């Protein structure tokens with residue numbers, strides 16, 4: 001078996017070009033040379049916006065860029081000064097703070113002078129209430145409408161009642177978009193967009209499943225980078241083509257026995273948000289400990305495969321209600337146990353993300369229950385998606401070492 005150190009994916013170059021084209025398109029639209037821009041939450045109705053001809057920008061993607069570029073630590077203060085608590089979503093605070101300061105990582109990365117200005121803001125509370133508060137600030141500040149879907153959460157089952165409620169809200173959003181949309185709503189276009197979104201979802205799921213191979217050809221740290229198109233370009237042909245090529249590359253890496261972590265010894269499931277400003281440090285740290293993070297809840301969240309052109313509104317509603325973050329504690333626990341097994345993870349690392357209670361699942365006893373029911377060693381790591389004050393690398397290193405010793409014992 002050959003080993004490919006770091007699995008330097010050839011797709012990295014294609015990803016860079018794809019994202020550059022996406023942001024160039026948004027920049028052009030913002031300058032008045034293209035269709036109007038709609039802002040959308042990361043698990044909002046992007047398919048509907050695309051089908052009606054909007055260019056779509058995702059503030060959470062911008063938030064992640066603020067974290068990864070380590071600008072967030074400086075920009076959050078701008079939102080705190082406006083009265084937004086230091087305890088709430090650091091995507092929200094770092095993004096609003098960046099807007100107030102007039103800075104964006106898009107300038108350095110893609111040459112955009114500013115974040116593309118929205119014509120309308122569209123949110124879905126399937127992930128949290130914070131997105132509504134976040135978009136409401138922009139609605140007040142920029143004087144543009146914010147429209148939303150209010151989803152039931154904590155679902156054990158995605159019931160027909162819940163689906164019917166959200167489906168009718170999607171149709172209401174369509175009507176609210178109509179006066180500002182660059183083209184009228186056509187059902188044929190929505191069906192095509194849904195079909196493309198579903199196909200990209202299935203391909204993304206297949207890409208993630210490649211990490212079930214032993215050794216894993218890529219890990220969570222690669223996933224957090226290559227998930228960008230499924231977030232910002234789902235519903236487009238470009239996303240489908242991208243993931244088809246990525247899947248082919250991963251299949252070929254698996255066939256050749258390539259590994260992302262040389263000498264892979266431990267396999268771990270990552271539960272919770274990435275720590276965006278620490279991806280490089282943590283990737284190096286885990287690689288040094290011969291540990292592959294093979295699966296995560298977070299990156300699996302954009303497998304929206306329940307979409308079905310044969311039943312567009314209801315299937316969109318079902319897809320967006322089925323996501324992990326919208327589900328009950330019992331569902332989540334069973335989901336993590338199943339995925340850990342499928343990916344051969346010997347333990348589960350919970351990231352307690354201080355400013356995101358919704359993507360943190362370690363606070364109501366789940367780690368202990370998983371350990372007792374599944375015999376899986378667990379670790380709860382303190383940190384945050386964007387706030388650098390919440391994470392200590394050296395302290396975390398020690399705790400991860402102890403966790404890996406438990407994995408070693410469990411294996412013995």
Ligand code: SF4
Pocket residue numbers: 060089090091092127128129130131355356357358359385
């Ligand atoms: S899910 Fe968490 S990180 Fe995402 S927008 Fe909501 S509070 Fe912020």
